[in-house]
Amino acid sequence: MLLDLIIGRDANSQQLRISSADGKINKAVGAAGSVPMNVSRKHAQLTVNDDGSCTIRNLNAANITRVAGQPIVIKQISIGDLVDLGESRYTLNWDFIRPLIPKTVDITPLKQVWEKYHHEKLSLQIAAGKFNALRSATGLITMIAIVCGFLWHDSPIYFVLYGLAIAISLGFTIAAYRKSASAPIKQDELDRNFKREYVCPNPECRHFLGFQDYEILIQNSACPYCKAKFKK
Numbered sequence: 001m002l003l004d005l006i007i008g009r010d011a012n013s014q015q016l017r018i019s020s021a022d023g024k025i026n027k028a029v030g031a032a033g034s035v036p037m038n039v040s041r042k043h044a045q046l047t048v049n050d051d052g053s054c055t056i057r058n059l060n061a062a063n064i065t066r067v068a069g070q071p072i073v074i075k076q077i078s079i080g081d082l083v084d085l086g087e088s089r090y091t092l093n094w095d096f097i098r099p100l101i102p103k104t105v106d107i108t109p110l111k112q113v114w115e116k117y118h119h120e121k122l123s124l125q126i127a128a129g130k131f132n133a134l135r136s137a138t139g140l141i142t143m144i145a146i147v148c149g150f151l152w153h154d155s156p157i158y159f160v161l162y163g164l165a166i167a168i169s170l171g172f173t174i175a176a177y178r179k180s181a182s183a184p185i186k187q188d189e190l191d192r193n194f195k196r197e198y199v200c201p202n203p204e205c206r207h208f209l210g211f212q213d214y215e216i217l218i219q220n221s222a223c224p225y226c227k228a229k230f231k232k
């Protein structure tokens, strides 16, 4: 079901009142006083089904609802059909109904966007972990070299170890400089791309849906910004 509307007479203005059960739709149609008293407040229910077809149901046995002149209880109706509510006659107008149907958007492609982001973020974290381990190892080598220097300061082994420690420390310092310069940029770029891609598929919305797991996102029934329903 795409849309479910209650149609009846507004008790105050005597206009046609079209409303949805959740209160999101509440429209008065026609001029004040235009709907006769034999149209009740909840006269008929108009349902737009998932396949786009429309069904009208008479809501009360005391009401009269006719389609093409024939009294009905429930009947599928087509665009342009004449519908009588009591003594009031209407035509099913798709241009009026269509804007009332909440948009449905397919969010399944966002699963891949989330997984890619999550995977790349983990890779960056693993790289940072490896880098920290390397830094610890370099510190240890330098310390060993210094201790060895104290023990064997006359031996050539001291120069070899000390030279090696300096080379490693120097290599690490250069790597650290490059890394510290590029790591935040990579993370920033990753976040920026993600924000651009992890958005509501409704072209009129395209709002970023937040740094939340896809499995949590699909627990929502609709986009919180444009209210388009999620087709899962």
Ligand SMILES: [Zn+2]
Binding pocket: 200, 201, 202, 205, 206, 207, 223, 224, 225, 226, 227, 228
């Ligand atoms: Zn949206």
